[in-house]
Amino acid sequence: MSLPLTEEQRKKIEANRQKALARRAEKLLAEQHQKPAQSKQGPSQNLPRDPSKSGSHGIFFKQQNPSSSSQGDQRPQNPHNFPPNTSEQAKGMWQRPEEMPTACPSYRPPNQVTVAGISPPLANSPPGVPSQQLWGCELGQGHPQASLETQSTPFANTTHEPLAKVKNFQETAASSSGQPPRDPELEARMTRPSTSGQKISGSVMPRTEGRLQQKAGTPLHRVVGSQQGRCIRNGERFQVKIGYNEALIAVFKSLPSRSYDPATKTWNFSMTDYGPLMKAAQRLPGITLQPLEGAEGHVESPSTSSGIIAKTGLPAAPSLAFVKGQCVLISRARFEADISYSEDLIALFKQMDSRKYDVKTRKWSFLLEEYSKLMERVRGLPQVQLDPLPKTLTLAFTAQLQKTSLSPVADIPEADLSRVDSKLVSSLLPFQRAGVNFAIAQRGRLLLADDMGLGKTIQAICIAAYYRKEWPLLVVVPSSVRFTWEQAFCRWLPSLNPVDINVVVTGKDRLTDGLVNIVSFDLLSKLEKQLKPPFKVVIIDESHFLKNIKTARCRAAMPLLKVAKRVILLSGTPAMSRPAELYTQILAVRPTFFPQFHAFGLRYCGAKRQPWGWDYSGSSNLGELKLLLEEAVMLRRLKGDVLSQLPAKQRKMVVVAPGQINARTRAALDAAAKEMTTKDKTKQQQKEALILFFNRTAEAKIPSVMLSTWTTECWAALLHPLATALFIYDTAMGLMNSSEYILDLLESGREKFLVFAHHKVVLDAITKELERKRVQHIRIDGSTSSADREDLCQQFQLSPGPAVAVLSITAANMGLTFSSADLVVFGELFWNPGVLMQAEDRVHRIGQLSSVSIHYLVARGTADDYLWPLIQEKIKVLGEAGLSETNFSEMTEATDYFSKDSKQQKIYNLFQKSFEEDGNDMELLEAAESFDPGSQDTGDKLDESTLTGSPVKKKRFEFFDNWDSFTSPL
Template sequence: MTSALTKEQKERIEAKRQLALQRRNERQRLQNQNPSLSNVNSSSDKSSNPEECHRTHDQQCVIPNTCIVKRDSFALNPYTKQTRKEANCNPRQTVHNHKVYFGSRRFVHQRNNSFSTAEVVTGSCKLLSKERFIVVVPYQEQLIDIFKSLGSKIYDPQERTWNFALEDYDVLMRKVQCLKGAVSISGLPDYVLKTFLKTSHEPESFKDVDLSRIDKTLLDSLMPFQREGICFGISKKGCCLLADDMGLGKTIQSLGIAHYYIEDWPLLIVSPSSVRYLWADAIMTWLPSVPYHSVMVMTASTDYVKDARVLITSYDMMTRRQNELMEMEFGMCIMDESHFLKSSKSARTQAACKLLKNVKRVLMLSGTPALSRPIELYPQISAINPKLFPSFFEFGMRYCAGVKNSFGWDFKGSSNMKELQLLLERHLMIRRLKSDVISQLPSKVRQMVILNPEVINSKSKDMKRCVEKLDQEYLTGTEKRGALLKYYCATGKAKLKAIRDYIGDMLDSEKKFICFAHHKVVLDGICEVIREKKKEFVRIDGSTESSTRKLLCDKFQLESKYVAAVLSITAANAGITLTAAHLVVFAELYWNPGILTQAEDRAHRIGQDDSVLIQYLVAKETADDHIWPLIQSKLDVLNKAGLSKDNFLDTETSVLKNLRKQPSILNYFSEISLSDDEVADDMLASLDLEEFENCGKKPKLS
C-alpha cells in the first residue's frame, strides 16, 4: 500500500523536472548551432566498438583552460555563462553536455549515470609544512594521473591524500586547469604563497642577535631558550606574540626585548590588575639601570602619570583612560595575558586596538593565546601586524570554518589550524612548551608574587592591634610568639580579597593548578571565587574523610573539567598525588619550610616529567614581611647541614621590601630550635580567626 505524495515531495519532483527540461533545451540549442555534432553523436552511438563507446580515462585527452581554479576562493561555479561563452569563442573547441571536442577528434568525459551532469569534484589546498602543501579532494582518475606526473608527489595511504613541494604549486594548478568543468580546486591564499614561496626566506636562525645593549643583570639571568625568545622578538622588530607555556619566563623575555628598544620609550605595560605590582618588582629586579622613580603603577583614574617613563596599568584602567594614554605617545607596549583581548566587540579590545594603532612596537604575552576559538586570535594578530590577513572575513572563512546561518556568518569553528600555526610562527609568534625545554629547566621553579596592595586591608584595627602588640618590649618569648601567630591569622583575612582577584584571573587560562591555604576563611574564599567562575574543583582539608581523598584525587587527575584542587597546607601536604597539575599556588605562607616543600611535592612526584611552577602569594605590610625571610633562613640552615636540597633564596623576586620598620621575625623565633616547630604548629592550630577577632576587644560601657 502506497501513501499519496506530500505537497513538498510534489514540489521537489516538479523542480527536478523543470531542471531536466532546461538541460534538454540547452542541449538541443547547442546541437542546432553545430549540426555536425549530432552526426558525430549518432555515429558514435551506433558504433559496435565498445572501446570507442567507453574510452578509459587513460585514453582521454584533457584540454587546457577548461577547469575553474581560483586562489583563495570560497564558492566555485563549475559551469557558468562565462565559461560557456569562452568555449564558444574558441572555434576549435566546443563544450557540449560535458563532451569536449578538439578539432576533428572527440573526447568523452565519463560520468556516473547516477549523478547529475552538473556535479563537479571539488577540493582544496592546505599548507602541510613550510615546504609542502596537501590537496584534499575525492578520487578522480584524471586528477590522480596529474598528481603522479609531479616529481615531488607523496601519497599518504592512511589519510588517502597527496602532498607536494611548494615549488610545484604553480605547475600543479596549471595542469589541473585542464579538467575545467569536471574538477574544481581552491588554491592556497596569496598571503600564504607570498610568505612561503619567497625567493629569499628570512633566516631561520636568529640567535646571533647582539644583545649587549640590554641590562647585564637581565642577560646574566637568562636561560638559553629565553635568550632565543628575546632574539626572536628583536628579529621581528619588537612586534611579536610570546606564547610560551606558563612558567617559562615571558616576563623576563619581554623586558629584555623592551630594554633593547629603550630609545623608543615611554613604555606601556597593560596587565590584569592582580599582577601590576609584580611587573613593577620585575623591573626593579631585572632592570636596575631603569630609575625606579620613573616606573609608575596607575591605580586610580585621578593619578598623574604623564611623567612616567614606564607606566603599568590594568585593562580596565586602560579602557577608562584611553584618550589620555593616547596623548602620551608610547613607543612600545607590552600586553600581558593578551587573551583578555579575545572578543573584538568588548570595550577593552576596541580601546586597546585604538591605542596600539599608533604604537611602533607591540608585544603580546599569553600562554593560551586562543582559548577555544581561532577567531579570538584575530584582534591580537591585527594589533601586531594589521597587514598579515586581508580582512576579518577572510580570516574567519579560512581558519574558523565560517558558516552562514539565519543570523549571519558564524566563525565559532576552526579549520586549517596547522596552516595558521605555520603562518603565525613565520611572521610573529614563538611558542615553546615545557616539554620542549625541559632539559634547561629546574625540577621546580619558585616565584614570589606580590599581591595588589590596594585591596589588602593592612590598616584594619585588627592588623594595627597585632603590630602594636608585637612592638611591646616587655613581652616574654612565649607571648611574642603568640602575638605573631595571631598576626599571621589576621593576615589571612587581610589578603583574602587580593587572593580572590589573583585566583580569578588565573582561572581564565584554564590550566590545572593546586592552591594551598591554611585558614578556613581563606579556603572558603578561594572555593567561592572558583564557583563564581563556574569551574569544577576538588577540596581536601581537615574535615575530608580519608576514604574520600582518593576519590577526589582521581577526579582531579583523570577528569579535565576539574581545573583546581584547593588544599589545606597542614591537612593535605602528604599522602596524595596530583601530578596532573604543573602549577602550585600558595595563597598563604607557613613558617615551617619542610611542610611547604612536602606540599610542593604533591605535584612534583616520581614519574613527573615536567617542571613545576610554584607561586607564593605574599602581601606587603603583613605577617608575610616576617615569615618569608624566616623560611629562607631555616632552609639555609638545613642546606648547610645537608638535610635539604631546597633553596628559597633563588626564588624569583626573592627579596620582599619592608615598607615600614618592623622587628625581624627571627627575634621572636630565635629561641625556637628546628625541633620546636611542632610547638608552633600546635599553637597555630589552636587559633581561630573568629576567636582572634574577639580577642582584645574591650566590653562596651553601659
Template sequence: MCFDIPRHRICALKTLKMYSPAEIERKRMLALQKKAQLNQNRVDNDQSMSPAAKRKPVPAESGNQPKLVLCSTPPNVKRKWESNHSSGNHPKQVKTTTTIQPAKFFGKTEKIKAACRMISSTRFEVEVIYHTQLIEFFKTIPTRVYDQKMKIWNFHIDDYASVINGIKSQFAEYVTVSGIPQFVLQAFKNALKKKATTEAILSKVDETLISKLMPFQRDGIVFGIQKNGRCMIADEMGLGKTIQALGIAHYFKESWPLLIVTPSSIRYQWSEAIHDFLPSVPHHHIFHYTSCKDCLEKEKITIVSYDLLSRNINVFLKKAFGFVIFDESHSLKSYKTERTKSAQAVASAARHVLLLTGTPALSRPIELFSQICLLNRNWIKIHDYGMRYCEGKKGPFGWDYQGACNTTELQLFLKASILIRRLKSEVLTQLPEKVRQIVMLDPELIKEGTKEMKKMAEKLQQSTLKGFEKHTELLRYYAESSKLRLTAVGNYVKDLIDKNQKFIIFAHHQCVLDKISEVLIKNGVTFIRIDGKTTAELRKAYVDQFQESDDCLVAVLSITAANSGLTLTAASLVVFAELYWNPAELTQAEARAHRIGQRNYVIIQYLIAKGTVDDILWPLLQTKAHFLKNAGLDQNFSLSQAELKIQASEEPTNDKTATLETFGFSQAISSSQEEEFSTPMETFSPKSQKNGPCNPRTAETPQEAVKRDVSVSEDFAKLLEEDDEDFENIDLDGIS
C-alpha cells in the first residue's frame, strides 16, 4: 500500500541535514522526553475521570462533516489484535525511552579527513573541508591564521600538540587527522633552539682558510659545525663547496683520519685545495688511494674514487674513519647500487659525514633518500619516505616511488635539518650574470638522415615500444643524429675562431669532438681537449695552460667527463655543440666559466638542429627543469628567455623576425614554466700537428673517425644509468 508523506515530515528531513549528528541526537532525546510527559498526563486524566464519563458514547458524525482517515489497518493485523484481546492476552508495553545510537539511527557516515603539513620553518597548516564546529575550535588557538586565498588554516609549530589533541578528543567520531611525522616535527623544533656565536665556532679552524672565506662561506661552515659535521652543502656550482668542507672537517680534526670520496677525475684537486687552504696539514699526511694494491696505514687524510671504494670496501672498513666527505654525492642517488651500499658501510662507522653536491636531486625526490640515509643513521624506511614525498603507488611489480608530493614540506625539512643551499644570484651580486642564447644551425648544412635513421625514427614512434627497448633505441638515435650536425657545427666553430676570442665548447659524442678538433687544427688554433680518456693527473696542467696562456684559445670538453671540478674562468663564452637530456649536467658544465674568479658576463650558447634528436631533447629539458623548480631544487636552467640567433652562411647574426616557432620548437617553449685510461691527450698545437690526424691517440683521420661505429657514446654505461621514466613521456611524433 502506498502512503503519502506529509509535507511537515519532508521539511523535517531536510532540516536534519543542517545539524550535526550530536545535535540531532540531543533533539531526539528531548522529543522523547516530551512524548513521555504527554503520555503520563493522559494516564493521570483517565484516572481522575468517573466510570460513566469513560463510557460516554462518541457523538455520531454529521453528514456535513468530512471524514478524516489517518490510516487503514491491514486485515491480518486486525485479526491478530482481536485474537489477543479476546483471549485475554494483552501486548507488552513498549518502552519509548530506548536510546538509539546515532550511527544506527542515521546510518554510517564517512569520516572527514584532515591533513597536516609544514609550510614554513615555524608554521604548519591543516587542510580539511569546511566544518562549523571544527572552525570554531580553530579560532580558539592563539596563533591561528586563515589564508583567504587557499582557504586553509595554519598555526605556529608550538601549538601543534594543542591542535592535534583537540581534534582527536573533540571530533574523533567524525574527523580523521593525519599528523606530521615525528622526525620532521623534531627537526623544526631543534632549529628554533639558540645557536652559538660565529666567532666562537670559527676560532678552531685554520687561520689561512678563514682569511680566504667569503661571508656566505663562513655561514656554511657555521651551519655544518652546528649540525655536528653531519650535513649536506648543496650550493650552486662555483660557490666554493670544497673550502667550506675543509673548514668543517678541520674543526673536527680530533675525529680524523679523514676520508674523501670523490669522482676519479677531480681527486687530485682535493690535495691541491688542502695544500692551499690547510697549510697546517703536512704533505705526507695526505694519501691518494689509486690502486687495489695500495695499503692504508697511518695517513690522516685519504682520497679515493667511488669505484675504488666499492671494489675494495673491505680494506676501508678495517680502518676507522671518523670523518667522511662524499663529493658530488648525487652519484649516490640510487640506493640499490653497490657504490651506494659501500658508501653507507663507511658512513655508518663515522662520527661525521659531509655531503657536497650542486645538484642534490637530478630528477625526482626519491634520489635524495639514499643521501639522507648517509647522514641519519635512524632514518625512516623507504616506504614511509616514498608515501610522504614521492606519491608512492602500488604497481604490478611493487611500489613505485618516482613521483613527487609534499615537496614544500620536504624542502623546508631538509633546510631545517641537514641541508644548506645558496644560489649565485643570492650571495654573489658582484658576479656577472650569464646570458643564454639559442643558435639555430643552418638547415642547409644539416645532412639528410640515412635509411637506418629513418627506421629508428619509425620504430621510436611505435606505441608498443616501452621500457629498456625504447631507452636503447633512443640512445642509438641520439648517437646517429650526432653525425648529421658535423658540417654545421664545424662551420660555426670556424666563425668563432675568426673573432679571436677564448671560448669553451662542449660535446658528447666522439665524432663531434673530433670534428671540432679538426677545424681548430686546420685553422692553426692552439687548444686543449679533455674527455673520458684524459687522465686525472694531466687535467690540472691543461686547465692551468688554458687559464694562463693567451695563445691557448679553446677548450674542447666532454659534457659528461668534464662538467665538474674544472675552473675555466679565462673564457666568458661557453658553447654546447650538442644537447644532453639532464639539465643538471648542463648547468654544471656552464659553471666551469660562471664561477668565482669570473670578471666578465658569461654567454652560454646552445646549438640546436632541426630534424635531429634535438626535437626530442629540447622539450624534455624544459619539462625536467620545470619539475625540479616546483620541487624546490631549482637548477637555474631556463631557456625560455634565451636570445635566438640564426646561423648564416658567413656569420651568425641576430634575427629579430625569426622565432623558435619558425623551426618547429614553439611547443617546447610555450609549455615550459622555467628548466682507467690510455695515453694522455696532449695539448694540441698547429705548429706540431699541422697535417697530423685529428686524434693522435688513434692515429686516424677525421673522415675515418666519422665513419667508424661510435656505438652509442663514450659514456654508454653512464647513459644507461638514467631512469627509464625519463623517456616514457617523450613526444616522438615529430621525428622525421
C-alpha cells in the first residue's frame, strides 16, 4: 500500500532533485569545457529553438492540462481550429470522450495532425528522423551552447542532416556527457528510421528528395496540435488512456511490462515502467500525459527537470530515473525490496547491516529490525518510491520490528489446561496440544485449518473449554454434523451435563437454551434476532462456508463473530481456489487487519480494474499472506506433517439428523419396531419385522446421506407402486433442502472418497444426485461384471480431480483397490463387522500413504440404534481374540449414545440373536437385498453369474483370510 506524499515531502523531494540536477549540470559543464570540439557538433545545430521557449516543454504540461479541464477529456486538441476536412475527420477529432479510442494499435484517426505545440520546427523535422528522436537529442543530449546557437535558426532554412549523421551525433553527445544512453532499448526503437516516409502522429508526410515537405500553404504554427491522455492506477499496474499515436505506441512496445487489453483498447504497465514511460512521453512532441494521482512529485516534470535540462542542455542522469516498488515480507524476520534498479538506492541498501542480495531473484532483503531505518533513508531519495509494508504486517510483526524476537519460528508458551477435563487433555495428541497452545496464545481467536481428519473437533472443544467461564458457547456447523458435535461434547467433556447441550433443530427452537448451543448455518440466519446479547465464545465448523460475504449465512455470522471475544474457526480447506475466499475468515478472526476488502484485494488478490469494476480473482504476494496468516490468524498442519502421530485408521461416527425422518417413515419404523417386540410372534414373524425395520431405515437415511432436492421425477423413476411412491415422495418432500452429508463433504473440498451402501434404493439415490451435481463417480454393485469392476476401479484410481466411488457393501467390499482415496463413508450400517472392515480396507492397503478416515453415518431412531452397538461388540470380541488390531469402540465416538430401555434392549437382543445364528446371516442378507420400495427389481441382489467368487458366499472366509490386511501395518 502506498501512502500519498505530504506537501512537505514533495517539497523536499523537489528541492533534493533540483540540487542533484544542479550538481550534475555543474559537473557536465566542466566536462564540456574540456571538450570544446565535440560540443561544436551538438545536435542542436539541427534543432532550432526559440530561447524564449527553452522551458516550453515544462510549460506544456502546465498549459495543456488546464485546457483539458476534465481529466477524461481525450479529444485531440485543435487549438488552431482547423476545419475538419471530412465529416469522418470531424468525427475522429471531436468524438465525445467515451467514444474516443485510446492508444490502440488498430486505431488511426484520419489525418490527425498532432505535433506538439512546443517546438514548431519538429513538425518539419529532418527526413527519416522521427520527431521523437529529435526530442531525445534536444532534451537529453544537446549541448547548452549549441542549443543557444541554433535557437534562432529559422526552420525553413534548416539543414536536414541524414539520419546516420544525426545518430552519430547523438552518440557523440551521449558519450561526451559521460553518461550511458537512457532507456537504450527505448531509444533504439525511437531512432528507428521510417521507411515509407515520416509519420507524424498518424499522418504520413511525403518525402521529397530526402526532405520533409511542409504542407503547402500551412503556416508553420498551424501544424501544431497535441494529444492529451492520462495515467490511471489499476491495482499494481497503471493504464494509459490516450488517443492513437504511433510514436507513443512505439514507446509502449519498448516497455517490458507492457500489456494491451483489446477490450478497453488500452495499454497497461507495471509501476516499474511508470518512470521510463513518463520520461519518454515527455520527450514526445504533442503528447501530454497527466501523471498518476499522487505520483506527480516522483516523475521529473517538464516544468522542472526538462526545463533545467533544456536550459543546461544536460542529459538526464540514469540514477535519476524514477523507480517504484514495494516492500514484501519474505520470512518472519526479513523483508525484501521489490524494486527495479537505482544506483542511489543500491548505495543506500549497502549501508544496511543485515543486507542480503539474492542473485537468483536479484533482490535485496533486510532484517525487519532495520525496516524503519531503511524506509526513513529511502524517503530522502527523490526518485525512488518504495511502498512500505502494509500496516497490518508491521503490527503483526511488531516484535521483529522492534528486535524483541529473533526466533525464526513463533515461540508459543504451553497453556495451563488444568481447568479443562483431564479426559480431554490427556487424549490430545502432541500436535493437537500444540494447536490448543497456539489458540490460547492468540487469545482464543484463530482459524484452525488442519487437514481433514486431524481432530479439529477435539482441539476446538478443548480451546472452548479453556474459556468456559465465558460461556454460553455457540457452535455453528453444517446441519449434517450437528449431532456428531453433540456426541463429541458428551465424549470429551464428561463434566458437561448432556442436558446443557442444546441442538437447535427447527426455526422455532431457542438459540440460547443451553450452555452449549449447536446450530446449523442455515438456521443461524433465521435465528439472527436471538443473538442478543451476543455470544462471547463461538466455534464455526467448516468456516469456508462463510467465504462469500453476500450469502445469508455469512451476513448472519459476521456481526456475531466481530463482537465475540473468542472465535474458533475450523476448516480443512479454508480457501479452495483463490485468496479472496480467505477474506471473510480473516475478518472474522482479526476484524482490524483488513477492514476494507479492497486493500486486501490489492495486496493479495492481484486486483485488476476492469471496465465493469475490480477483478479480485487473482493472487499476489502469497508468501507474505501465508506468513501473516501463520503469525496471527491460522494454524494449519497437513496429514503428512503429523503422520507419525496418527493412527493408520481413524473412525468417526456421524450422527445424522433424526429430525430429518419424515412422520410417515417414523411411523413405519415404529410399527416395525413394535412388531419385533410384540409377544406371541413366531420367530419367522420377528425376523420379517426385523428385515422390514432394516429396510425402512434405508429409506429414512437417504436424505441425510445424500438428497437435497430430490425431485418428483427422481422418485417416479425409482418407485412403481403408487402407495409406496406416495409414502417415499412425502418423505422426500418433507426432507427437502435438508443438508446432507455427502454433498457437504464435496462442498468441503473432499476430493476422492468411497461411499458404501447396501440397499439399491440408497445406491440409486446417491448416484442420481451425483449425476445431477455433475460429480465424477463410478458405481459397482451386484450387477457390475467382473471386467467392468476392474476398469471402473482403475478409472477412479487414475482420476485426477474429485471423484466418488459408490459401492455396494456386499458386492464391492473385497478384491478392489482404491488407495488413491483416504476416506470411506458408510451411508448404511451392516451387521457383519468383517464385511465393514473389508470394505474399509479398499483404501487402507498397500499404496496408501496417508492415515485413512472412516465415517459411519448413524441415524437415531432407526435400526442403526441396534446395529451400531452390535458391530462394536463384535469387533471387541474379535479384538480380544486377537483377530482385529483395532478396538473399534475406542476409535469411534459416542458408543453409548442410546439408552437401552427394556424395549430397546429386547430389539437389540433380537438383532444379536438373529445375526449370530448360523445361516441367519445369509437369510437376512437375501431378504434385505430383495427389498426395494416399490420396485419390481431384485434390488442390489448379487448375480452370481456375473460375479466370480460371489462375496456373499465367500465373505466369512475372505474376512478371516484377509485379516492380515488390517492387522499388519501397511
